[in-house]
Amino acid sequence: MKTANNSQNIPFNEAQQAWLGGFFAGMHSHILQSAGSGDAANARTISILYGSQTGNSESVAYDAAQLAKAHGLNPNVLSMDEIEADNFIKLEYLLIITSTYGEGEMPDNAQMLWDAISSDDSIDLAQMHYSVLALGDTSYDLFCQAGIDWDQRLEKLGAKRLYERVDCDVDFDDAAEAWISNTIPLMADGAATITVDSSKTSNAPKYGRKNPFLGKLVTNRLLSSPDSSKEIRHYEISIVGSGLSYEAGDALNVVPVNCPELVSDIISAIGCSGDEDEPVSGELMPFTQALSEHFEIKLPSKELLEEIAKRSGDQKLNNALSSGDKDKLASYLWGRDTLDLLLQSPEMQFSAAEFLALLKPLQHRAYSISSSGKAHPDTVHLTISSVRYNSHDREHKGVCSTYLSDLANEETAVRCFFSPNKVFRVPEDNDLPMIMVGPGTGIAPFRAFLQEREFRNAKGVNWLFFGDRNASTDFIYRDEIEAMQKSSVLGKLDLAFSRDQEEKIYVQDRMREQGAELFTLLEQGGYFFVCGDAYRMAKDVDKALHDVISTQGSMSEEQAAEYVNQMKKDKRYVRDVY
Ligand SMILES: Cc1cc2nc3c(=O)[nH]c(=O)nc-3n(C[C@H](O)[C@H](O)[C@H](O)COP(=O)(O)OP(=O)(O)OC[C@H]3O[C@@H](n4cnc5c(N)ncnc54)[C@H](O)[C@@H]3O)c2cc1C
Ligand SMILES: NC(=O)c1ccc[n+]([C@@H]2O[C@H](COP(=O)([O-])OP(=O)(O)OC[C@H]3O[C@@H](n4cnc5c(N)ncnc54)[C@H](OP(=O)(O)O)[C@@H]3O)[C@@H](O)[C@H]2O)c1
Ligand SMILES: Cc1cc2nc3c(=O)[nH]c(=O)nc-3n(C[C@H](O)[C@H](O)[C@H](O)COP(=O)(O)O)c2cc1C
Structure with a gap:
């Protein structure tokens, strides 16, 4: 487990560089006068903690770190689940950059730290200087609530706010850039500053949010049956010639065009x-x-x-x-x-x-990639449910899902960019069990995971919980799944078709039925992945996981919660939910 004390000044790896997008490119116009970055050993350490579900806050954290370095500071960028509460409360210089998820909730990687810090009123943060950048979306009722909660909590515990919290809407770049430019000099507080090294910006990737690549849509095929009550489609977008690559677990963002x-x-x-x-x-x-x-x-x-x-x-x-x-x-x-x-x-x-x-900028939509970059280096596969509904006497269509299904064709260059997801990954250890819960379009990353395990010839057990409305019309990728069962890539499959019988049956019911075996695999170090609907399914699956652990492991509710928390800390319980 990394802590604030043992992971100082971590270098930018490729994925982190990728997050920088074109954002930092605008920042080198801030010319800072200075003598030099000085002695790194004596530089003031500032901790930059991010709470992020899809990487926006993480990317801003690395942008902030670049400017901090340029100011002679020693930035320590950490995901909020990489620091223990005991170390957090000792921090002196802290920047928090967090998004909000669910309905005004913390992103997954911030939840445990928040639980620890928000539940103990005796914590004294008098030594701490901080500022919060909150990322959110004004279309949600609880706009930037996670950032607001952190800001208020730190103040209540005695920390000194060095710069007012900034709440950013979906087009966060300018506000985030301004916040970084304002907070970093305050954190440096007289520390030596230097001219920003423009060579750092030259590493910025060719493509990003501000500069999407143009991918040719090479496949658009209906996955669900034409008789289904829903329309789920399989897309393949070519990345040939882009120089880009991706990992199973990443997302592709698509910038749509309106109908x-x-x-x-x-x-x-x-x-x-x-x-x-x-x-x-x-x-x-x-x-x-x-x-x-x-x-x-x-x-x-x-x-x-x-x-x-x-x-x-x-x-x-x-x-x-x-x-x-x-x-x-x-x-x-x-x-x-x-x-x-x-x-x-x-x-x-x-x-x-x-x-x-009076309008907001058109936003990209994220899609969990349903192919492995190793098995399909030239194309990115997506599994998308087209949003269509009738109301107020009109047909309504989701912007992006129907841009791909109705508007884009083989002549269309689809504007896209990747969002790496560092934690939603096939385990490095090929022998460890992988349990995947992905009803509906939640199956997308697990198709990618299974391709990846097949590519690696990994021997660990792969277990998929999948379901949708009806088996006869919505059992998407059925041929592939059955082929993977035959070749033993998919060791176990549990299906829950909710509308094939009077009583609804959901994936969490199957988990409960298979509780003993599920717990055995968790005890063997198995990974537990969830993808799909955040509001109902992911919450109920989480409850079922706690119940299975408690029942099968003869644990109290508290012990089961502790077990699940440890899985989260070990990145063995990770979710990609929306
Ligand atoms: C990390 C991540 C990964 C994702 N992966 C996938 C994926 O793999 N596959 C996938 O299909 N989606 C995925 N999504 C969801 C995807 O990003 C889009 O939200 C989805 O495609 C809808 O976008 P849209 O532009 O088509 O619809 P929008 O134009 O955004 O419209 C959606 C809105 O329409 C309204 N609406 C929808 N249905 C109804 C209804 N029946 N009645 C009334 N109002 C309604 C609601 O207000 C809803 O918010 C993912 C999301 C995230 C954040
Ligand atoms: N909160 C929302 O507005 C919301 C919710 C879900 C999906 N979506 C969006 O709808 C699109 C398509 O979603 P999708 O194709 O992934 O399918 P989905 O609508 O999530 O449904 C997939 C399966 O999950 C079942 N399900 C419903 N509630 C559940 C629960 N509490 N626990 C477990 N399973 C449950 C559904 O059953 P029944 O339908 O028969 O109950 C269905 O069998 C996505 O873009 C997604 O973002 C939005
Ligand atoms: C499922 C979902 C729920 C969200 N809930 C909220 C919310 O309650 N309040 C808010 O301000 N923003 C909300 N957002 C918007 C995100 O906070 C915003 O997109 C942010 O830029 C994501 O940053 P991240 O990539 O660092 O997680 C939500 C986004 C999604 C996809």
């Missing part, structure tokens, strides 16, 4: 033509292009919602907004998108510029 019909319906609804020239990130472009490629137009931003409420005078919307009752607002909004809200008050008009000012 052309939705764009033109919105333009008509607000009384524009679409030809208006509008500036977007310093470039002048037609309104239609701006809406197609640069802005989120499906789900309304809070600003747009408030403006529509004001202009339309819609009583229900105004009541939902002013009540402060988030459930009321959520239930009003459920199934309604921006166009529905505009169509409710057809007299409401906006100029193109007014409308753009």
